[in-house]
């Protein structure tokens with residue numbers, strides 16, 4: 001499991017930094033999703049969310065959207081990169 005987390009962080013960093021000019025982002029995201037299906041990991045936004053919206057633009061796969069009183073993550077789209085958690089002022093996004 002630990003090797004998966006390390007690999008996934010590496011792949012997410014490639015996407016975030018637009019490795020190879022972003023030309024390979026789609027392929028890399030597909031690979032991350034394949035890994036995700038095997039390990040079934042995603043982030044969830046908890047009730048601590050204060051609805052600031054800071055996380056939405058950070059998500060490399062547009063998995064976050066405004067919900068009813070708090071933002072929500074589409075678990076099927078989330079690649080578990082943790083970028084939302086890194087910008088949240090109240091630590092609302094948590095790994096499921």
Ligand code: SF4
Pocket residue numbers: 042043058059060061062063064073077078079080081082083084085093
């Ligand atoms: S962890 Fe957060 S930023 Fe990363 S893909 Fe999932 S919802 Fe988007």
Ligand code: SF4
Pocket residue numbers: 045048049050051052053054055056070071084087088089090091092093
């Ligand atoms: S950054 Fe945190 S508080 Fe702001 S919308 Fe996202 S989850 Fe909610």
